[in-house]
Each structure stands twice: as structure tokens, then as C-alpha cells.
Ligand SMILES: Nc1nc2c(ncn2[C@@H]2O[C@H](COP(=O)(O)OP(=O)(O)O)[C@@H](O)[C@H]2O)c(=O)[nH]1
């Protein structure tokens with residue numbers, strides 16, 4: 001890791017990894033280049049950033065003049081507290097899981113390639129929701145190109161393994177093999193490679209599905225022997241709904257956000273229907289920008305009701321938000 005990377009650099013890098021538009025991507029790259037300490041040790045990274053900025057600018061110009069949109073892959077707009085993408089071999093039960101965790105009804109069937117395009121659906125958690133993306137399977141011969149960008153931008157990947165058949169383990173090994181050859185990889189935490197900002201790692205849970213099947217426990221042991229990985233593991237039956245609530249809670253927790261309710265100065269009660277979610281550790285100013293650009297610029301102070309402060313405490317933009325804070329913004 002190059003020395004002395006500023007907090008602003010790391011934040012821009014994080015946003016770059018999760019960018020869903022070309023415009024966002026360009027802005028983040030520009031901040032990264034501006035913030036990177038200029039010395040020999042970062043020469044390589046500086047050059048890389050410059051190349052990427054030039055490329056993003058060219059592509060943006062192309063889009064604006066109505067040229068052919070570069071196929072940067074499908075970008076599914078972010079919705080809710082965060083995004084988790086399901087990955088796995090054929091028939092692992094990805095669609096069944098999505099069906100159980102959301103109100104959507106994707107097609108579930110005992111033959112491969114039932115799911116042909118990545119499809120988002122919302123998973124409720126208390127009064128907020130997490131976006132899940134169901135995907136076509138990854139096999140030794142097939143890897144939908146769209147999955148790279150989607151996985152890179154996701155907050156979490158759910159790698160689904162089929163414990164219901166012996167092929168399940170073979171499929172799983174093929175998926176790992178396939179992913180290890182790309183620049184979109186899975187890891188215990190999310191980050192970008194220090195030397196190559198194009199190489200990204202996405203935080204992953206291993207979801208061992210079909211624990212209801214005969215011999216599932218034998219296959220689980222075999223799985224641990226064959227490919228020991230340090231991902232947090234969840235053992236579920238998507239079909240019967242076993243342990244799915246634990247998985248649901250863990251998915252939400254992995255989004256690492258807090259909920260904030262806004263209140264108008266003239267109102268007695270906050271708007272409880274639509275909490276904002278912001279990254280844990282975010283400040284009031286960052287949240288105000290999410291409410292409206294004008295709030296970010298014109299914010300004078302806020303009053304906060306919450307666990308960490310006395311009711312109605314007056315705070316400034318640098319106040320760090322807590323889960324379930326009620327915030328009254330004053331311009
Ligand atoms: N026994 C069992 N079967 C399951 C489970 N989850 C999914 N299946 C079955 O596995 C097959 C493939 O499921 P599907 O969700 O379409 O897999 P996908 O290709 O990964 O989306 C279907 O016949 C499902 O009913 C489970 O937990 N237990």
C-alpha cells in the first residue's frame with residue numbers, strides 16, 4: 001500500500017469501486033489523482049489513474065455526442081441500503097434464495113440457465129431494504145460479462161453452493177476457478193488492489209444451500225477439505241427457509257449502514273416511513289448532501305434526537321451519525 005494515502009483518497013477509492021455511472025467514475029478518479037501523494041513510490045499508480053481518466057473522458061464525450069454507448073456492462077441503479085449479488089453454479093438455488101428473501105418471484109427450476117439476465121429485487125430488513133441481484137450461473141464455459149461490473153460495485157457477494165448433489169461441488173470449484181482468472185475477485189473484505197485499481201475484491205459470504213438434502217453434511221465436509229476459504233459461512237435451505245433469517249440479518253449488517261430519520265423544524269414527529277441510510281461513520285454533512293445538494297452547502301446546524309445525545313442537541317456538520325438518529329436540518 002503506498003504510504004500516506006489521505007482519508008479523502010481512500011474515500012474516493014471506495015466510491016470509485018462502487019460507482020455505477022461513468023460520470024461518477026471520472027469524478028472519483030480525479031479526486032484520487034489529486035489526493036495521491038506525489039513521490040516515486042506512487043509513480044505507477046499516478047500513471048494508471050491518468051490513463052483511466054483519459055479513457056473515461058473519451059468515453060463520456062462519445063456518449064454525449066450520441067455516439068455508440070460503450071458497453072461498460074449493465075449498471076443496475078443502486079437502491080436501498082446497499083447491494084448484494086448472488087453468484088454460483090447452475091441450480092445452486094440462487095433464484096430460490098432471492099424468492100425467499102424478497103417479495104419478487106424469479107423463475108426457479110430444476111434445470112440450468114433458468115435465469116438469463118441479472119435481475120434486482122428488494123430484500124426487506126426492518127424498515128429498510130437491501131438490493132439483491134439474481135444472476136445467470138457461472139460455469140467453466142459460461143461467464144456473463146455483465147457480472148464483473150455488478151460484482152465490483154456490489155457491497156457484498158453471496159457465493160451460493162449446492163450441497164444437494166455431487167455436481168454441486170464441481171460446479172463450485174469451476175466458479176472459483178473462473179473468478180480467480182478475472183479482475184473481479186472475492187475476498188473476506190472489499191478493497192482495490194494497491195498496485196492496480198482495476199483489480200477489485202468484493203466482500204463475500206459463502207452460502208451453503210440445500211442443507212435439507214440427503215448427504216448435505218458429507219458434502220459440506222468435503223467442501224471444507226477441497227477448498228478451504230476464509231469467507232463467513234451460512235448453511236441454509238432456501239427451499240424450506242431454514243436459517244434464512246440469520247442470513248438476512250448478516251446481509252443487512254454487511255451493508256454497514258445506519259438509519260437516519262429526518263424531521264422538519266415545523267413538524268412534531270419525524271418522517272418514520274423513509275429513513276435515509278448512510279455508511280456507518282458518516283457525518284451529518286455527508287447525510288445532508290444525500291437529502292439535497294442545497295442542504296450540504298447551506299447547512300447551518302442540526303438538532304439531533306438519538307442514543308448518543310440529549311434530545312434536541314444542536315450539532316454541526318462534523319457530527320457522526322448513529323443508528324436511528326432523528327435529525328432536524330437547519331439552513
Ligand atoms: N432440496 C432443496 N432444493 C432446492 C433448494 N433451493 C433450491 N432448490 C431446488 O434447486 C433447483 C434450482 O433452483 P434455482 O433457484 O432455480 O437455482 P439457480 O439456477 O441457482 O437459480 C430447483 O429445483 C429448486 O427447487 C434447497 O434449499 N433444498
Ligand SMILES: [Mg+2]
Nearest residue numbers: 094095114115
Ligand atoms: Mg436462477
